[in-house]
Amino acid sequence: MPVSWTNLFRIVFVLLMAGHVLVMYSLARTQQHGFGFDFETAILSTLFALLMLLPLAPAIALSDLPEAYSRTARRRRFKNGLCPTCRYPVAPSGGDICQECGMRMIEPDPYRFTWSMARRFAFFALIAWIAGSIASEGWLIADEAAFRKEAEGEALKGRGSLLRDRRWPGNGYLAWDVDQGYFTAQGGTFSIQYSLPPAPTNAESE
Numbered sequence: 001m002p003v004s005w006t007n008l009f010r011i012v013f014v015l016l017m018a019g020h021v022l023v024m025y026s027l028a029r030t031q032q033h034g035f036g037f038d039f040e041t042a043i044l045s046t047l048f049a050l051l052m053l054l055p056l057a058p059a060i061a062l063s064d065l066p067e068a069y070s071r072t073a074r075r076r077r078f079k080n081g082l083c084p085t086c087r088y089p090v091a092p093s094g095g096d097i098c099q100e101c102g103m104r105m106i107e108p109d110p111y112r113f114t115w116s117m118a119r120r121f122a123f124f125a126l127i128a129w130i131a132g133s134i135a136s137e138g139w140l141i142a143d144e145a146a147f148r149k150e151a152e153g154e155a156l157k158g159r160g161s162l163l164r165d166r167r168w169p170g171n172g173y174l175a176w177d178v179d180q181g182y183f184t185a186q187g188g189t190f191s192i193q194y195s196l197p198p199a200p201t202n203a204e205s206e
């Protein structure tokens with residue numbers, strides 16, 4: 001089955017929505033200051049991504065843009081005395097079968113909003129929500145696994161700590177310290193806030 005423009009547009013539309021979910025999930029998950037997968041954080045991030053998907057509801061019309069355009073064009077051709085499908089002029093003898101392409105020469109229905117469109121959008125959003133959330137969590141876990149490898153490499157070199165940015169679209173830093181293990185951090189270059197309190201120092205010695 002060839003992929004029509006309408007279907008291609010819908011695939012791109014679902015991918016864009018999934019990308020939006022991926023970024024929103026990642027934003028919520030990495031604001032939670034945690035290293036590694038956490039069930040409660042995953043649920044909250046998923047719900048946040050769903051909430052951020054709601055403002056896209058008006059895009060319900062967008063997913064049907066090629067269909068609306070095609071309907072309008074077909075109706076215009078019919079009103080101008082052309083075959084809606086192939087633009088061949090209607091024969092003076094009449095008849096409701098096009099002599100060029102054999103399609104029926106009936107006036108195409110105008111484009112209207114229907115509940116089946118709403119259901120289709122809900123279905124697209126559901127796919128984007130699930131796929132985007134899973135992809136986002138997988139991407140963050142992969143980044144954290146890569147960081148563990150990097151930290152192990154640093155430990156082999158005799159170093160005791162490592163700090164680096166999370167991979168996009170993750171927010172904040174991944175951190176490792178020989179005393180505290182793996183944790184995360186937030187903030188700018190000069191004001192980093194760690195998710196764990198710093199290791200105790202000899203504050204009592206005066």
Ligand SMILES: [Zn+2]
Pocket residue numbers: 083084085086087088098099100101102103
């Ligand atoms: Zn025709």
